[in-house]
Amino acid sequence: MLLLISIALAEDYGPAPTRATVASVYDGDTFTLDNGDKVRVGGVNTPELKPAEAYGIDAREATAAFVEGKEVTLQYGSVQRDSYGRLIAWVEVDGEPLADHLIERGLGHLFQIPPVETGNVETMLAAQAKAREANRGIWSTDNYASSLHMTSFHANAAGDDRENVNGEYLRVCNVTTEPLNIDGYRITDATGASWTFPDMVVPPGHTFKVHSGIGDDQKDPTSQLAVFLGSPTPIWNNKSDRATIYDRYDKVVDSRDHAVKKATP
Numbered sequence: 001m002l003l004l005i006s007i008a009l010a011e012d013y014g015p016a017p018t019r020a021t022v023a024s025v026y027d028g029d030t031f032t033l034d035n036g037d038k039v040r041v042g043g044v045n046t047p048e049l050k051p052a053e054a055y056g057i058d059a060r061e062a063t064a065a066f067v068e069g070k071e072v073t074l075q076y077g078s079v080q081r082d083s084y085g086r087l088i089a090w091v092e093v094d095g096e097p098l099a100d101h102l103i104e105r106g107l108g109h110l111f112q113i114p115p116v117e118t119g120n121v122e123t124m125l126a127a128q129a130k131a132r133e134a135n136r137g138i139w140s141t142d143n144y145a146s147s148l149h150m151t152s153f154h155a156n157a158a159g160d161d162r163e164n165v166n167g168e169y170l171r172v173c174n175v176t177t178e179p180l181n182i183d184g185y186r187i188t189d190a191t192g193a194s195w196t197f198p199d200m201v202v203p204p205g206h207t208f209k210v211h212s213g214i215g216d217d218q219k220d221p222t223s224q225l226a227v228f229l230g231s232p233t234p235i236w237n238n239k240s241d242r243a244t245i246y247d248r249y250d251k252v253v254d255s256r257d258h259a260v261k262k263a264t265p
């Protein structure tokens, strides 16, 4: 039944437009076209608005100033839409790429999800190196001070977490401008329990997913990298937890909270 519904929805999407006008901007890397299509900007990741991250509003404002009410060109890789039906597009206005514009200002970092390689990686890495060197925007904050940044934290797996241990995962990005071997890095939960990462090279701007359960690590960077922590039971508390990554010298690399907000009375 669920499968039939998702097929029906997929057929509801029209062809992916190559030129369109931007109706509204949600955040730094997500906007809506005047035909109603939602676009996830390829090549870059900007700070979140929910949960609020430093420079999330600045990124939103920079993107709005760049694209809102304007005609943009949209280019696609081998995957045109994500699982939410959003277009994943390389976005330019008058030949100027939005991703480079954000990265230059320290309002986003290079973000590559294989098999799609989006944009001119060399140009974006050079812009990122400059922004980082100048401590511009996100690079002035603790969460981007080191080599890795957790871009999402799915503590609550789909359905019963005990039946779907690998549905618990984090996505972690190499925010340096060089390949990084995560051998000996480790992740801890709020109780201090610790799991060590394997020998695996993460190209700059690439992410690896960290699944809680048992599985074979995926180390080939031409598809999505993945680490399996090997726990037979769920790791992350659905109500509240904190993931912290340490490097091989036990220095904190990044920390991220998961919390379910209480309903306001």
Ligand SMILES: [Ca+2]
Binding pocket: 155, 156, 157, 161, 168, 234, 235, 236, 237, 238
């Ligand atoms: Ca959980």
Ligand SMILES: [Ca+2]
Binding pocket: 156, 157, 158, 159, 160, 161
């Ligand atoms: Ca669940």
